[in-house]
Amino acid sequence: MPWTLYEKLWDAHVVAEAGDKALLYIDRHLLHEVSTPQSFQALREDGLQVRRPDTQLAVADHSVPTHDRGGAIADPQAAAQIALLERNCAHFGIEYLALAGEDQGIVHVIGPEQGFTLPGITLVCGDSHTSTHGAFGALAFGVGASECGTVMATQTLWQAKARTLRVTFTGKLQPGVSAKDMALAFVGIVGASGATGYAVEYAGEAVEALSMEGRMTVCNMTIEAGARTGLVAPDAKTFAYVHGRSRAPRGLAWEQAVAAWRALPSDADAKFDREIVIDASEIAPQVTFGTSPDQVMPIGGSLPGGDKLAKAMRYMDVHAGDLIEGLGIDHAFIGSCTNGRIEDLRSAAAVIRGGHVAPGVRALVVPGSMRVKAQAEAEGLDTLFTQAGFEWREPGCSLCVAMNDDRLPPGARCASTSNRNFEGRQGVGARTHLMSPAMVAAAAIAGRIVDVREVLV
Ligand SMILES: CC(C)[C@H](C(=O)O)[C@@H](O)C(=O)O
Ligand code: SF4
DSSP states (O other): OOOOHHHHHHHHHEEEEETTEEEEEOOEEEEOTTTOHHHHHHHHHTTOOOSOGGGEEEEOOSSOOSSSTTSOOSSHHHHHHHHHHHHHHHHHTOEEEOTTSSSOBOHHHHHHHTTOSOTTOEEEESSGGGGGGGGGTOEEEEOOHHHHHHHHHHSEEEEEOOEEEEEEEESOOOTTOOHHHHHHHHHHHHOTTTTTTEEEEEESHHHHTSOHHHHHHHHHGGGGGTOSEEEEOOOHHHHHHHTTOTTSOOHHHHHHHHHHHTTOSOOTTOOOSEEEEEEGGGOOOEEEOSSSTTSEEETTOBOOOOHHHHHHHHHHTOOTTOBSTTOBOSEEEEOHHHHOSHHHHHHHHHHHTTOOOOTTOEEEEOOSBHHHHHHHHHTTHHHHHHHTTOEEOOSSSGGGTTOSSOOOOTTOEEEEOSSOOOTTTTSTTOEEEEOOHHHHHHHHHHTBOOOHHHHHO
C-alpha cells in the first residue's frame, strides 16, 4: 500500500496500540524554562528518573534578557525560572545550553542548527511551535507539561493518529515574496482552526525551491492553522543542511541514516485525506490586520469588514475599506522561531540599502540563536543594522511573546516577523502586524507598512 510521509513516520514509532491510540516512541525531547517546571516536579513527586537523558536537550529562551547578557537577570521571576531549569537539568542529568554559551538560542532554532533535529525521528517539546522541526521530515509536535514529564520518564507518549492534508504550492514565488508569505497565505486560506486534527505535508515546486530556513518558517506556522504537525519531505537540500552539524551522525552512521531517510518521502500514489493547492506565483507579500494570524491580507488590498472582525479591528484601530499599505508603525521586530534565522536576517538587511529607521520608530533585531548571531556578525550584518538605526540584541524569544523585558507600550503598532498577533502578545494594548523580515525592514525604514517589492526594484 502506498504511504504518506506522515504514515511512514508514525508506523516506524508505534510501540503498542489500544483503540484509536498508539504508544509512540519519542526519539528526542527539547526543553525550555516555561513549560517544564511542573514536568520536573512530577518526576520528583513520583520518584522517577529520566529514562534517556542523552535524548534530551534544554535551553532557556522565552524569558531571557536580550541585552547586557552575562550579568544578573534583573527580572526576579525570569531569573528564578531560568535558574530552576538549570538546577533541574543538573539534577536529572540533562544537557543544558548555558545562557552565556555559544549554543544558546530559541529552542526551535538551536535544534536544527545543531543537528539535534533529524529526518525520520519523533521530536517533542512543551511548545506549540515544535511543528518547525517537521521541515526536516521529522514527526515533531508540541506537547503539554505533563506529557513532557511522561516523555522524560518513559520515552513514549499515547497519541491519536491525525488525518493527512497535503498543501501543494505550485509555481514560483515572485521576487520579494518569501516563505513567511506562503505560511500566512496558507493560514489565511484555511483559517486558524481549519487544519485542526490534520498532519500537514507541504509539497510542490515552491516548497522544493525553499531553503531549509524557509521550510522551517512554513512548518513553524502550521500550528496557526490548528495542525500540530507540519512536514516537508527530506531531500538533497535537507541532507546537505544536516551534514556535518555538531550532533548529526557521522561516517558510516551518516551513510546509513541517509539511506533510510531517502525512503521517507510520500509514495507517488499515496492518498491524503484532504488536498489544497495554492499557486505560489499569485502570492503577494502578506500582512495581518487583526488579532489572529488568519486575519491576513495581501499588501495592496483594502481592509475587510463585517461583524466577525469588528472586535479585532477595534483593538487594532483599523477600519473597513482602508488600505493596509501606508499604515504608520512605531515599532519593528525582526526575530523569533519563525524568522530569526540567518537567511531572515540577510533578507531584512538586503532591504536597508543605505536607508535609516524612520524617526519615531524603534526597531529590534533579535537573532534566533548565538550561532545565528555569530554568523550574522561574521557577515557584517550587525553593523549594517546598527548603522541603519536598528538595535542588535542577544538571542531569545523577546518581542514575539513579551515574557522578558522586551515589551511594547499600550497603543504601540508593531511590524513583526513573529507568528502570533493575539491581543496583548507584544505587551498590553499593543498591536501586532505579522509579515516577512523584508517587509518589516521596509516598514521600519519607511515608518509605515509598504510593499517591499517596490523597495527592491
Ligand atoms: C510559552 C510556550 C509554552 C508557548 C507555546 O506553546 O507556543 C510560546 O512559545 C508561544 O509561542 O506562545
Ligand atoms: S519565538 Fe515566539 S513562537 Fe517561538 S517559541 Fe519563542 S515565544 Fe514561542
